[in-house]
Amino acid sequence: MNEFPVVLVINCGSSSVKFSVLDAASCEALMTGIADGVNTDNAFISVNGSEPVALARKDYEGALAAIALELEKRDLMSSVALIGHRIAHGGSLFSESTLITDEVIDQIRQVSPLAPLHNYANLSGVEAAQQLFPGVQQVAVFDTSFHQTLAPQAYLYGLPYRFFEELGVRRYGFHGTSHRYVSQQAYGLLNIPEADSGLVIAHLGNGASICAVRNGRSVDTSMGMTPLEGLMMGTRCGDVDFGAMAWIAEQTGQTFEDLERVVNKESGLLGLSGLSSDLRTLEKAWHDGHERARLAIETFVHRIARHIAGHAASLHRLDGVIFTGGIGENSRLIRQLVTDRLRVLGIQLDEEKNAQPGSAGERVISADTSRVPCAVIPTNEEKMIAQDALRLGKVHLAAEIA
Numbered sequence: 001m002n003e004f005p006v007v008l009v010i011n012c013g014s015s016s017v018k019f020s021v022l023d024a025a026s027c028e029a030l031m032t033g034i035a036d037g038v039n040t041d042n043a044f045i046s047v048n049g050s051e052p053v054a055l056a057r058k059d060y061e062g063a064l065a066a067i068a069l070e071l072e073k074r075d076l077m078s079s080v081a082l083i084g085h086r087i088a089h090g091g092s093l094f095s096e097s098t099l100i101t102d103e104v105i106d107q108i109r110q111v112s113p114l115a116p117l118h119n120y121a122n123l124s125g126v127e128a129a130q131q132l133f134p135g136v137q138q139v140a141v142f143d144t145s146f147h148q149t150l151a152p153q154a155y156l157y158g159l160p161y162r163f164f165e166e167l168g169v170r171r172y173g174f175h176g177t178s179h180r181y182v183s184q185q186a187y188g189l190l191n192i193p194e195a196d197s198g199l200v201i202a203h204l205g206n207g208a209s210i211c212a213v214r215n216g217r218s219v220d221t222s223m224g225m226t227p228l229e230g231l232m233m234g235t236r237c238g239d240v241d242f243g244a245m246a247w248i249a250e251q252t253g254q255t256f257e258d259l260e261r262v263v264n265k266e267s268g269l270l271g272l273s274g275l276s277s278d279l280r281t282l283e284k285a286w287h288d289g290h291e292r293a294r295l296a297i298e299t300f301v302h303r304i305a306r307h308i309a310g311h312a313a314s315l316h317r318l319d320g321v322i323f324t325g326g327i328g329e330n331s332r333l334i335r336q337l338v339t340d341r342l343r344v345l346g347i348q349l350d351e352e353k354n355a356q357p358g359s360a361g362e363r364v365i366s367a368d369t370s371r372v373p374c375a376v377i378p379t380n381e382e383k384m385i386a387q388d389a390l391r392l393g394k395v396h397l398a399a400e401i402a
């Protein structure tokens with residue numbers, strides 16, 4: 001048995017389980033991996049970037065069991081002192097991370113219809129982890145918490161007020177753990193005081209959102225009551241005229257349920273390109289002359305630039321525009337195209353700095369003459385989740401509990 005305690009962080013997505021094992025003393029990652037294609041015939045697990053291995057059981061429980069087996073192989077099973085879970089939606093019930101109890105699980109279930117692609121999977125992860133690590137304290141860290149500082153003018157929709165009063169219809173925002181981490185890192189990188197600062201952060205992954213952070217607090221964000229509003233994403237449409245949806249329903253006879261599937265799973269980069277939701281595939285296809293891949297990327301970029309500029313209006317000053325997430329950290333093309341459209345803000349990119357690979361870590365990518373600095377900061381939601389778990393939970397080795 002290893003003597004040192006570790007924190008297991010689990011991010012159960014709509015078809016994958018990402019996991020990390022972090023040293024409880026330093027919060028540095030010792031091991032990371034992904035179980036992907038969950039609930040499909042091709043479900044596999046890959047640890048530390050190794051060759052994928054087929055999962056024996058294809059569901060979330062099977063994926064978690066395979067993760068536990070990987071820990072066992074490395075003699076880490078009994079070192080797991082705490083488990084931190086990424087939970088997408090906490091609604092208005094959770095403004096902070098919390099220890100998981102049966103009551104908390106019930107409350108998370110209550111808000112889950114608002115983030116159907118994410119929350120039910122998150123809960124499957126919690127329940128499977130309870131079975132596999134009995135007695136180990138588990139902590140829920142919500143994507144929505146960081147945005148609880150939004151003022152009513154930023155979170156209200158222009159709908160009759162009774163929908164807010166009676167049904168709680170409002171914007172919540174997501175990716176808060178990422179926006180929180182990236183903003184904290186940005187103060188050091190850009191050498192600016194948190195207490196008088198304004199940042200716009202673009203988290204660009206399969207899900208994508210913009211956040212305006214004023215003096216360390218989220219004051220505006222592009223996602224809404226559900227993770228569908230705002231930017232165009234891998235398979236989600238982002239902002240769309242409700243009138244257009246009503247018209248489509250009338251013309252095609254599709255139900256709300258049909259259209260919900262279309263806007264969440266068949267739209268965005270996938271829907272426009274007709275090819276893929278994966279940006280790497282689309283960049284290559286554009287390069288090879290695929291017109292709709294180009295159209296999808298340019299539409300994606302247009303939205304990002306428009307939302308970054310719009311979010312700047314929620315700040316009292318603009319000290320930096322930061323890119324993060326799988327696309328923000330790795331796609332030189334997207335950063336180039338987005339910042340080209342932001343010249344109106346006095347932003348100038350340094351092409352050489354922008355060409356550095358994702359592995360270069362935190363870096364400024366704007367020219368010295370740029371009126372507003374731009375930077376790339378790799379997100380680390382796992383570290384934030386582990387830190388919250390350590391703050392809220394008690395470190396006991398699983399071996400002590402057994």
Ligand SMILES: Nc1ncnc2c1ncn2[C@@H]1O[C@H](COP(=O)(O)OP(=O)(O)O)[C@@H](O)[C@H]1O
Nearest residue numbers: 204205206207277278279280325326327330331
């Ligand atoms: N080197 C790269 N160049 C361009 N896009 C990339 C690169 N690496 C990853 N991506 C894109 O990042 C996206 C996934 O982002 P990620 O943040 O990992 O997603 P998730 O929201 O599932 O966590 C995909 O569209 C993928 O193509």
Ligand SMILES: CCC(=O)OP(=O)(O)O
Nearest residue numbers: 088174175205206207227
């Ligand atoms: C819930 C916010 C979101 O879109 O998450 P994802 O990027 O993991 O899909």
Ligand SMILES: [Mg+2]
Nearest residue numbers: 205206207325
């Ligand atoms: Mg993501």
